[in-house]
Amino acid sequence: MSDPQAAPVAVLGGTFDPVHYGHLRPAIELLEALGLSQIRLVPGHVPPHRPQPRLGAQARARLLETAVAGIPGLAVDRCELDRSGPSYTVDTLAGLRRRLGGHRPLCFIMGRDAFRGLMQWHQWEALTRQAHLVVMTRGGDAEALPPALVEWMRPRRMHDPAALRRSPSGGVLFQAVSRLEISATGIRRCLALGRSAQGLMPDVVWHELASSGCYGYPQVSRASSPGRLNPHHV
Numbered sequence: 101m102s103d104p105q106a107a108p109v110a111v112l113g114g115t116f117d118p119v120h121y122g123h124l125r126p127a128i129e130l131l132e133a134l135g136l137s138q139i140r141l142v143p144g145h146v147p148p149h150r151p152q153p154r155l156g157a158q159a160r161a162r163l164l165e166t167a168v169a170g171i172p173g174l175a176v177d178r179c180e181l182d183r184s185g186p187s188y189t190v191d192t193l194a195g196l197r198r199r200l201g202g203h204r205p206l207c208f209i210m211g212r213d214a215f216r217g218l219m220q221w222h223q224w225e226a227l228t229r230q231a232h233l234v235v236m237t238r239g240g241d242a243e244a245l246p247p248a249l250v251e252w253m254r255p256r257r258m259h260d261p262a263a264l265r266r267s268p269s270g271g272v273l274f275q276a277v278s279r280l281e282i283s284a285t286g287i288r289r290c291l292a293l294g295r296s297a298q299g300l301m302p303d304v305v306w307h308e309l310a311s312s313g314c315y316g317y318p319q320v321s322r323a324s325s326p327g328r329l330n331p332h333h334v
């Protein structure tokens with residue numbers, strides 16, 4: 101794992117409450133566009149400033165594993181769930197850096213919205229010591245980045261995905277992905293109203309959700325495969 105030219109490994113963190121195509125499709129696009137060897141989807145405990153997730157952490161991770169099974173290059177990494185309490189991204193990246201060794205290119209993927217608030221993150225300047233930042237842009241991103249962030253980014257900016265392989269960390273790359281108007285918030289709202297969310301996530305995930313009665317959606321029994329998901333299991 102110490103070949104400096106090896107394809108980068110990437111991390112996509114999130115709550116995944118629940119996972120949906122808005123997570124999976126951009127990840128698949130980034131795998132291809134950036135020539136990544138793998139994207140590790142890291143379900144997290146929820147940061148204190150957000151409402152707590154409706155589904156327990158282990159159940160969210162299980163659904164995520166169901167979602168990525170059979171998608172080459174995507175894997176679930178439970179490292180944040182193995183630590184108690186909220187996890188800081190900088191610690192997650194440091195842990196992965198230890199596992200990968202110092203030379204392997206590592207990328208941290210984030211949405212442009214999250215990137216706008218980067219300077220509020222715990223030890224934000226240490227993030228690029230561990231990884232490159234890959235900022236997903238979706239057509240229609242309008243809000244300007246804070247000037248101080250633009251200034252910080254200037255010497256780190258990469259314009260060519262090939263540059264990710266030339267160093268283990270330190271760059272900032274913007275990469276366009278498809279805009280899919282899907283959010284976990286919208287899905288939870290839909291389910292709480294008793295409406296189906298089928299089509300917004302892989303069918304196998306939908307069936308697992310629907311048969312478990314999570315998010316307030318009426319439990320749908322499945323004769324062939326009873327629901328395995330315990331929504332209260334954390």
Ligand code: ATP
Pocket residue numbers: 113114115116117121122123126209210211212214236277278279280281282283284285286
């Ligand atoms: P919530 O609605 O609960 O805030 P979410 O659907 O935004 O959740 P998260 O788990 O918070 O999902 O997102 C994890 C990552 O996936 C973030 O980097 C986020 O920017 C990205 N993401 C979420 N939805 C989409 C989407 N529709 N298209 C592209 N990226 C997305």
